[in-house]
Amino acid sequence: MSEETSEIKLTVNGDLITKIVNVRQHLVDFLRLELGLTGSHLGCEHGICGACSVWVDGLVVRGCLMLAVQADGGDVTTIEGLTETGEIADLQKNFVDRNALQCGFCTPGMLMTLAELLRKSELSSREEIREHISGNYCRCTGYHAIVDAVETTISDRLGDS
Amino acid sequence: MLLNEYGEDGQILAGGQSLMPTLNMRLSNPQLLIDINHLHELNSITLDDNIVRIGALARHSELALSPIIDMYLPLIADAIPHVAHIAVRNRGTFGGSVALADPAAELPACVLALGGTVVLQSVKGIRKVKADDYFLGLYETERKPNELLIEVQIPVQDLTGLWAFVELSQRKGDYAIAGLAFIGTSEKQFIKTAKLVYFGSEIKPTLAKKTMAILINTRWDDNTRKLIAETLGRDLDPMTNLQGSAKMKLHLQKVLTNRAIDLALKREKPSR
Ligand SMILES: Cc1cc2nc3c(=O)[nH]c(=O)nc-3n(C[C@H](O)[C@H](O)[C@H](O)COP(=O)(O)OP(=O)(O)OC[C@H]3O[C@@H](n4cnc5c(N)ncnc54)[C@H](O)[C@@H]3O)c2cc1C
Ligand code: FES
Ligand code: FES
Numbered sequence: 001m002s003e004e005t006s007e008i009k010l011t012v013n014g015d016l017i018t019k020i021v022n023v024r025q026h027l028v029d030f031l032r033l034e035l036g037l038t039g040s041h042l043g044c045e046h047g048i049c050g051a052c053s054v055w056v057d058g059l060v061v062r063g064c065l066m067l068a069v070q071a072d073g074g075d076v077t078t079i080e081g082l083t084e085t086g087e088i089a090d091l092q093k094n095f096v097d098r099n100a101l102q103c104g105f106c107t108p109g110m111l112m113t114l115a116e117l118l119r120k121s122e123l124s125s126r127e128e129i130r131e132h133i134s135g136n137y138c139r140c141t142g143y144h145a146i147v148d149a150v151e152t153t154i155s156d157r158l159g160d161s
Numbered sequence: 162m163l164l165n166e167y168g169e170d171g172q173i174l175a176g177g178q179s180l181m182p183t184l185n186m187r188l189s190n191p192q193l194l195i196d197i198n199h200l201h202e203l204n205s206i207t208l209d210d211n212i213v214r215i216g217a218l219a220r221h222s223e224l225a226l227s228p229i230i231d232m233y234l235p236l237i238a239d240a241i242p243h244v245a246h247i248a249v250r251n252r253g254t255f256g257g258s259v260a261l262a263d264p265a266a267e268l269p270a271c272v273l274a275l276g277g278t279v280v281l282q283s284v285k286g287i288r289k290v291k292a293d294d295y296f297l298g299l300y301e302t303e304r305k306p307n308e309l310l311i312e313v314q315i316p317v318q319d320l321t322g323l324w325a326f327v328e329l330s331q332r333k334g335d336y337a338i339a340g341l342a343f344i345g346t347s348e349k350q351f352i353k354t355a356k357l358v359y360f361g362s363e364i365k366p367t368l369a370k371k372t373m374a375i376l377i378n379t380r381w382d383d384n385t386r387k388l389i390a391e392t393l394g395r396d397l398d399p400m401t402n403l404q405g406s407a408k409m410k411l412h413l414q415k416v417l418t419n420r421a422i423d424l425a426l427k428r429e430k431p432s433r
Binding site: 024026045046047050053059060061062064065066067069070113116130131132134135136 | 174177178181182184185186196198222242245246247248249251252332333334
């Protein structure tokens, strides 16, 4: 049979990391348990809820549906790294101002997903915003406040530029 | 090749958007996972002599952004937004969807409606299977366990013709409860030819041959609508499942058929 562990080299939030991982470990277990990056949450572990959303090579993906070994050679960004860059500081502030989170469980995944929409830097209708987060569940807010926060962020950004 | 050695105990891992959930839930336990994500030659979308060649590893989001798909396969361009959500589309692959043949999946229905050909490779060589002979049953296809799906070849759409893609799902991005892909031709709102492929309700993407026969050389009027509603039940055999009863799904497919043909006829190019 094939081996149970494998060495991987990858970039996580800008740092180059080399680790030996269990080949069946998924990416979010690796980030949480091996690297202590607990911002990425695990809800359903089968692709439905979006709490585990992270970026791999600049695109938002389900962290629970990718094996850590598949990230070998890749560039992973989590909510910790994205927050540090300040790229979505305005969105985060608007989330707080508009009460777009209650328990906060869905929030890191929401923000990782929304950051991809904001990168397009174009006007999105409320319907487009809802469509973009259709794969992210929130059990608390009813989504309305989240859409408000995104709408404000987009219009402020377009107004400033 | 590993696939040959391990047969059904080896599983190909493409986008993982269908396979990984079953592994996480311990619903499947292959002895060996064969990750094909490094086969970069399999992720291109090219136009070659009026055939669009979609590599097995082309991601759903790459199809969404592809000018070739947008220009030459508008049916698929219309279907992609219905396939899951952004994060799933960023990983899930065209080949994975056609290999899995989920009965509620959009892309297998498009491949059948567009007369595509599935290209399979094993240690013995390459063989090509027409979509008509490829989808056999519930998650059952002509692909053997030792074969890798490498590409799907689809003739460019008749751009003077009609098309429509419609579906109903509980929420945007969910698997379809009912849906269909329509391809046809018309002249002055008179339907000349029609191809209807249903998904979601059936065990596999299904051609509605009796209903298609009625649509040949007809005017799309109340009488035709009525005839179609009567005939569709003889073409389809909907499954009752968590998404709804067979009766409800047949009803939805009738409603969607009307919507699809209405939408398609709006696309008729003015004749010269
Ligand atoms: C929340 C969620 C919602 C979804 N909604 C939809 C939806 O609305 N519509 C839809 O169509 N899909 C949906 N999907 C599934 C998604 O589109 C999958 O990406 C797709 O069905 C399978 O592609 P994959 O590349 O992820 O395949 P994998 O999960 O990697 O593989 C699926 C199966 O196909 C086999 N396989 C994969 N590639 C090949 C190949 N090249 N040759 C031979 N065998 C191969 C694998 O061994 C496995 O058995 C959803 C998924 C999730 C998680
Ligand atoms: S934990 Fe990954 S989608 Fe729910
Ligand atoms: S804030 Fe609680 S799940 Fe979204």
